[in-house]
Amino acid sequence: MNNDMNRALELLRRHYGYPSFRTGQEQVIASLLQGRDTMTIMPTGAGKSLTYQIPALLLEGLTLVISPLISLMKDQVDVLEQMGVPAVFINSSLAGRQVQERMRQVRQGSVKLLYLAPERLGIEHVREGLLELPIALVAVDEAHCVSQWGHDFRPSYREIGPFIQMLPRRPLIGAFTATATEEVKQDVVHLLGLRAPQVLVTGFDRPNLNFFVLRGENKQQFVLSYVRAKREEAGIIYAATRKEVDKLTDLLAAQGIRVVKYHAGMPDQARNANQEDFLYDRKTLMVATNAFGMGIDKSNVRYVLHYNMPKSMESYYQEAGRAGRDGDPAECLLLFGAGDVQTQRQLIEASVQNPERKHHEFQKLQFMVDYCHTDRCLRQEILRYFDEENLPERCDHCSNCRTEWELQDITVEAQKIFSCIYRMRQRFGAALTAEVLRGSATKKIREFGFDQLSTYGIMRDKTLQEIKDQINYLIAEEYVRMTGDQYPTLQLTPRAAAVLRGQEPVTRKTLPQPVQDVRIDSASLFERLRALRFELAMQERVPPYIVFSDRSLREMAEQCPVRPEEFLRVNGVGEVKLERYGERFLAEIAQFINAGDGRSTVI
Ligand code: ADP
Numbered sequence: 001m002n003n004d005m006n007r008a009l010e011l012l013r014r015h016y017g018y019p020s021f022r023t024g025q026e027q028v029i030a031s032l033l034q035g036r037d038t039m040t041i042m043p044t045g046a047g048k049s050l051t052y053q054i055p056a057l058l059l060e061g062l063t064l065v066i067s068p069l070i071s072l073m074k075d076q077v078d079v080l081e082q083m084g085v086p087a088v089f090i091n092s093s094l095a096g097r098q099v100q101e102r103m104r105q106v107r108q109g110s111v112k113l114l115y116l117a118p119e120r121l122g123i124e125h126v127r128e129g130l131l132e133l134p135i136a137l138v139a140v141d142e143a144h145c146v147s148q149w150g151h152d153f154r155p156s157y158r159e160i161g162p163f164i165q166m167l168p169r170r171p172l173i174g175a176f177t178a179t180a181t182e183e184v185k186q187d188v189v190h191l192l193g194l195r196a197p198q199v200l201v202t203g204f205d206r207p208n209l210n211f212f213v214l215r216g217e218n219k220q221q222f223v224l225s226y227v228r229a230k231r232e233e234a235g236i237i238y239a240a241t242r243k244e245v246d247k248l249t250d251l252l253a254a255q256g257i258r259v260v261k262y263h264a265g266m267p268d269q270a271r272n273a274n275q276e277d278f279l280y281d282r283k284t285l286m287v288a289t290n291a292f293g294m295g296i297d298k299s300n301v302r303y304v305l306h307y308n309m310p311k312s313m314e315s316y317y318q319e320a321g322r323a324g325r326d327g328d329p330a331e332c333l334l335l336f337g338a339g340d341v342q343t344q345r346q347l348i349e350a351s352v353q354n355p356e357r358k359h360h361e362f363q364k365l366q367f368m369v370d371y372c373h374t375d376r377c378l379r380q381e382i383l384r385y386f387d388e389e390n391l392p393e394r395c396d397h398c399s400n401c402r403t404e405w406e407l408q409d410i411t412v413e414a415q416k417i418f419s420c421i422y423r424m425r426q427r428f429g430a431a432l433t434a435e436v437l438r439g440s441a442t443k444k445i446r447e448f449g450f451d452q453l454s455t456y457g458i459m460r461d462k463t464l465q466e467i468k469d470q471i472n473y474l475i476a477e478e479y480v481r482m483t484g485d486q487y488p489t490l491q492l493t494p495r496a497a498a499v500l501r502g503q504e505p506v507t508r509k510t511l512p513q514p515v516q517d518v519r520i521d522s523a524s525l526f527e528r529l530r531a532l533r534f535e536l537a538m539q540e541r542v543p544p545y546i547v548f549s550d551r552s553l554r555e556m557a558e559q560c561p562v563r564p565e566e567f568l569r570v571n572g573v574g575e576v577k578l579e580r581y582g583e584r585f586l587a588e589i590a591q592f593i594n595a596g597d598g599r600s601t602v603i
Pocket residue numbers: 018019020021022025042043044045046047048049050297299325326327
């Protein structure tokens with residue numbers, strides 16, 4: 001066994017160029033190599049793929065990888081090819097002749113991993129071809145897709161269990177997912193037919209991710225300034241509805257941001273084209289609904305911003321986890337707005353019938369609402385949710401742990417707003433309330449006699465938008481409640497009463513400016529290496545992050561390796577990549593150093 005694990009480590013270094021395993025990876029590999037069915041639950045971005053790829057290289061015979069998305073299979077296989085791992089995929093984009101050629105390679109034994117979409121298992125001649133192969137391991141990626149309780153149920157995943165039963169020799173089964181709920185776990189074990197499986201749930205912490213929750217912001221304004229500050233970096237914005245995605249994309253595009261969008265209401269072709277533009281770094285920003293992201297392994301996503309609160313911590317962590325797969329610092333921001341709770345409630349009401357299940361969904365939603373309002377360390381809250389036993393110390397870099405907040409006393413403004421809501425008898429919405437406070441002379445206001453109220457025009461010094469933002473903040477902080485679906489009206493909560501009586505102050509925390517790390521200026525070596533990477537990626541028709549991750553480039557820019565041995569020490573550089581790209585990158589670095597714009601400008 002030890003011997004096997006040494007070989008596993010050697011493969012990790014040679015092919016992947018990583019010095020050591022991450023938490024949990026070794027156990028999964030060891031379990032599979034011991035011949036045990038294994039279910040692996042690790043958060044998104046933690047590194048599940050290589051926990052079946054390395055055993056695939058060590059086991060005698062073929063590993064069949066079942067993966068949900070045809071459009072991404074090529075990328076996954078490209079990654080492996082780049083590292084010198086013999087893999088192929090078969091999907092509906094290939095002609096019959098190509099499929100036969102690949103099957104021949106597989107039969108010859110020159111291929112160790114065969115990637116396949118589950119739909120293929122339903123096609124008789126494909127299935128028959130597969131039955132003849134010496135399959136040692138079936139690795140089911142995104143295994144939660146087999147479960148109706150999961151968030152991405154795919155009926156074709158139900159073909160996997162019966163297919164395995166048909167095989168003349170029962171292979172080892174590995175199931176991989178980020179979803180840890182009990183129902184999903186049970187479904188995966190039963191429906192895939194795992195025998196006496198080892199279930200390995202590894203730490204959910206992703207130390208390089210920094211979490212932020214911002215309540216009651218003017219979302220559009222925030223996004224604009226945030227995205228502008230990050231315009232060179234890859235990022236994803238998730239919004240709750242297609243409409244919101246469309247709107248936001250148009251807004252950002254009009255500001256010259258290189259943005260694309262993705263949601264289920266678009267034609268396949270447009271969606272795939274946008275996905276490619278994003279993967280290949282031709283566009284830096286993806287605005288999408290939760291339809292986007294599964295199977296996307298783009299490693300250099302530097303931020304994931306949630307424009308709306310998602311429905312559960314599972315969904316949130318999965319989506320946010322798409323940031324920073326390369327291990328470099330990345331930001332996960334959630335903009336909580338008062339309307340978000342209502343939107344999610346409606347979605348649950350519309351999509352879940354079973355009352356028990358509905359209750360369950362509402363509980364999960366409530367946890368998200370609580371998460372958005374807690375004062376405690378956000379990282380700890382997340383890990384607590386996933387039942388992590390050894391919670392880390394306060395993290396010092398989530399929005400609750402950070403100390404550089406600017407604290408503003410807004411008690412007087414809040415009192416003005418509350419008193420106006422009260423005088424309007426708690427029967428109107430935010431827009432009209434803001435107009436009264438601002439002292440607008442509209443017909444409606446005169447008709448209702450609101451221009452006679454003592455609160456009429458008492459916030460004349462503010463813009464309408466500023467007043468509305470302030471109201472939204474007070475709603476997010478639960479001083480004010482919004483009731484009624486179609487024409488929501490504002491009502492005061494007991495918290496507001498205490499403020500009106502002068503018993504409690506209201507403060508507002510603002511983050512100075514979205515934290516921006518200016519590690520690298522644009523003239524730096526990093527940018528030159530990035531340009532070189534882009535050029536090579538275009539030649540080879542693969543996404544740039546497949547050539548090298550951002551992290552690898554940054555390490556090159558910091559360490560300035562000049563000899564091949566030094567180059568090998570860079571994270572993500574294995575022997576195969578050294579051979580393939582070493583010369584070009586070393587030359588670029590040498591040129592940079594010699595040109596005299598030397599190391600001092602690098603950081
Ligand atoms: P998951 O499938 O769990 O979401 P992936 O398998 O896509 O995650 O891995 C995420 C990223 O982490 C990839 O870029 C991968 O190369 C990288 N990675 C995996 N294991 C290691 C490791 N031991 N050291 C450094 N990087 C790793």
